[in-house]
Amino acid sequence: MIQIDGVSHRIGGAPILHDISTRLPQGKLTALIGPNGAGKSTLLRLVGRLEPLQAGRITVAGHDVATTPTDRLARVMAILGQQTAIASRLRLSELVAFGRWPHHKGRPGSVDRAKVTEALDAFALTPLAGRFLDEVSGGQAQRAHIAMAVAQDTDWLLLDEPLNNLDMAHARALMRRLRAMVDGGRSVGMVVHEINYAAAWADHVIAMKNGRVVAQGPAGSVLTEDLLSDLYDTPIQIGEHRGRPLVLHHC
Amino acid sequence: MDSGFAGAGLDPRPRLSRDAAMLGGMALLLAAVAALWMFQGLGQGNRSFLLGLRGAKLAALVTVAVAGGVSTILFQTVAANRVLTPSIMGFDALYVLLQSGLVVALGGAGFVGLPPAAKFTAEVAAMTALAALLFGTLLLKGARDLPKMILTGVILGVLFRSVSGFLGRVLDPNEFAVVQSVSFASFNRVDVTLLPWAVAATALAVAAAWRMSAILDVLALGRDPAVSLGLRHRAAVLAVLTLVAVLVSVSTALVGPVAFFGLILAGLAHGLMRTSRHALLLPAAGLSGAILLVGGQWLFERLLSQAATLSVVVEFAGGLFFLFLLLKGRIR
Numbered sequence: 001m002i003q004i005d006g007v008s009h010r011i012g013g014a015p016i017l018h019d020i021s022t023r024l025p026q027g028k029l030t031a032l033i034g035p036n037g038a039g040k041s042t043l044l045r046l047v048g049r050l051e052p053l054q055a056g057r058i059t060v061a062g063h064d065v066a067t068t069p070t071d072r073l074a075r076v077m078a079i080l081g082q083q084t085a086i087a088s089r090l091r092l093s094e095l096v097a098f099g100r101w102p103h104h105k106g107r108p109g110s111v112d113r114a115k116v117t118e119a120l121d122a123f124a125l126t127p128l129a130g131r132f133l134d135e136v137s138g139g140q141a142q143r144a145h146i147a148m149a150v151a152q153d154t155d156w157l158l159l160d161e162p163l164n165n166l167d168m169a170h171a172r173a174l175m176r177r178l179r180a181m182v183d184g185g186r187s188v189g190m191v192v193h194e195i196n197y198a199a200a201w202a203d204h205v206i207a208m209k210n211g212r213v214v215a216q217g218p219a220g221s222v223l224t225e226d227l228l229s230d231l232y233d234t235p236i237q238i239g240e241h242r243g244r245p246l247v248l249h250h251c
Numbered sequence: 252m253d254s255g256f257a258g259a260g261l262d263p264r265p266r267l268s269r270d271a272a273m274l275g276g277m278a279l280l281l282a283a284v285a286a287l288w289m290f291q292g293l294g295q296g297n298r299s300f301l302l303g304l305r306g307a308k309l310a311a312l313v314t315v316a317v318a319g320g321v322s323t324i325l326f327q328t329v330a331a332n333r334v335l336t337p338s339i340m341g342f343d344a345l346y347v348l349l350q351s352g353l354v355v356a357l358g359g360a361g362f363v364g365l366p367p368a369a370k371f372t373a374e375v376a377a378m379t380a381l382a383a384l385l386f387g388t389l390l391l392k393g394a395r396d397l398p399k400m401i402l403t404g405v406i407l408g409v410l411f412r413s414v415s416g417f418l419g420r421v422l423d424p425n426e427f428a429v430v431q432s433v434s435f436a437s438f439n440r441v442d443v444t445l446l447p448w449a450v451a452a453t454a455l456a457v458a459a460a461w462r463m464s465a466i467l468d469v470l471a472l473g474r475d476p477a478v479s480l481g482l483r484h485r486a487a488v489l490a491v492l493t494l495v496a497v498l499v500s501v502s503t504a505l506v507g508p509v510a511f512f513g514l515i516l517a518g519l520a521h522g523l524m525r526t527s528r529h530a531l532l533l534p535a536a537g538l539s540g541a542i543l544l545v546g547g548q549w550l551f552e553r554l555l556s557q558a559a560t561l562s563v564v565v566e567f568a569g570g571l572f573f574l575f576l577l578l579k580g581r582i583r
Contacts, residue, residue, distance in 0.1 A: 074481025
């Protein structure tokens with residue numbers, strides 16, 4: 001479980017998060033939803049200790065992120081922030097191989113190589129493994145970054161808008177993959193913009209707006225017409241498809 | 252020290268052996284150039300005297316080359332940028348300012364009269380402390396964005412140069428001559444008294460950098476991925492900046508500030524190696540630097556009898572070569 005208690009955060013004087021207390025349940029796929037500027041990414045980055053905590057306390061599977069040595073945390077959770085360009089000239093296989101670094105610290109063994117091969121294969125990157133990052137499309141690079149985080153092989157996987165740049169087929173393949181990981185005992189937390197991916201795949205939803213948590217709970221209880229209409233300040237209808245909510249927001 | 256590659260989808264071995272063969276070839280070339288430097292036109296006269304003289308200069312050139320190449324690679328890794336060098340950040344300007352300050356404080360005669368080894372050690376220590384303080388403070392203040400830090404460095408570099416320039420103007424001409432001799436690059440006038448210290452400091456710093464090469468590979472990914480992979484990012488950046496400070500001090504103390512040189516070496520290393528692994532990039536930068544400097548100095552000193560100055564040509568050729576690489580798209 002990821003436990004977040006009384007977390008507030010400011011960036012350059014502007015308040016981003018106000019006294020957030022929530023939790024991401026163990027063994028579930030949790031989606032963070034909300035309009036732009038709600039503080040979803042900031043909260044995820046604080047959990048992943050990419051930003052230093054200013055106030056409050058966060059624990060990941062019992063490890064306090066402020067005090068646990070960072071290399072120990074790297075074996076408990078993997079976090080993928082929104083992608084930025086990497087200055088090194090790397091092949092996709094080399095990038096994915098970095099995911100094993102927390103385990104081998106520069107001396108990869110056969111287990112590490114097997115995990116990398118597996119991750120490349122899982123994200124349909126094997127044919128591209130020898131290409132350089134600047135020789136593939138944005139979506140392919142995004143998949144390589146996700147594969148790196150998956151190769152890290154941690155109990156917790158945190159992803160900030162992983163569906164960016166992915167086409168329909170790869171977006172669905174990613175969600176199916178994450179689902180399978182969760183069913184296998186892992187836990188995933190992700191920021192999602194396309195609400196229907198949350199509706200179709202998430203177990204638990206945390207809805208945020210203006211730096212506060214407005215609603216949280218099982219997907220079915222959070223994704224309601226009233227709540228989403230309020231959350232996004234726009235009228236939203238909800239239908240049903242295969243027993244899960246289907247959010248109709250395009251017209 | 253295998254951190255970068257994985258045996259996934261393709262066998263990494265051919266690439267590795269190609270890069271290793273390239274390094275071996277460079278080492279052989281360096282040996283050949285060094286032999287040429289030592290034994291060409293030795294004559295029948297006082298051989299041991301001449302060999303001693305040439306040996307000392309060879310050691311100095313190699314030291315400067317290795318320090319320049321390794322420090323630039325290190326710095327570019329921390330800055331996640333292929334166009335910046337320590338001199339752009341004002342590292343060598345700080346060293347020159349330190350020298351000018353000493354001349355003003357002690358007078359030209361007092362400055363020249365200082366015991367060279369003690370002076371050098373103190374200067375390297377002061378440089379390292381200043382660099383760590385300066386950039387450490389910037390980091391701890393939460394200015395985690397390196398662009399901001401680099402802009403600060405550029406401005407500080409200009410400040411250091413201006414203050415040195417100002418000190419130069421208020422000095423009397425004799426004392427200014429002392430300052431001038433340390434503020435311009437020259438591969439002809441190598442300060443041999445410092446040599447053992449310089450070699451030792453460089454060897455230590457380069458060994459430390461080599462040991463860090465797996466960490467450097469992770470650092471090169473950028474801050475977020477490095478933190479996510481469990482690297483103590485801030486400590487690693489500070490450690491690397493310290494090594495850069497030591498190496499720049501050594502190189503500047505021996506031959507003076509050389510702006511473009513490190514840039515060529517980093518460009519060469521990245522262009523010649525088919526990998527981003529620092530375990531291979533660092534030796535490539537050092538070796539190409541040593542070949543370039545020893546070969547170039549041999550050419551200018553022996554064949555062209557000082558008709559041109561190596562430092563000027565290095566900067567000129569470096570600029571052209573860099574543009575070439577840039578246009579070919581090898582450097583981003």
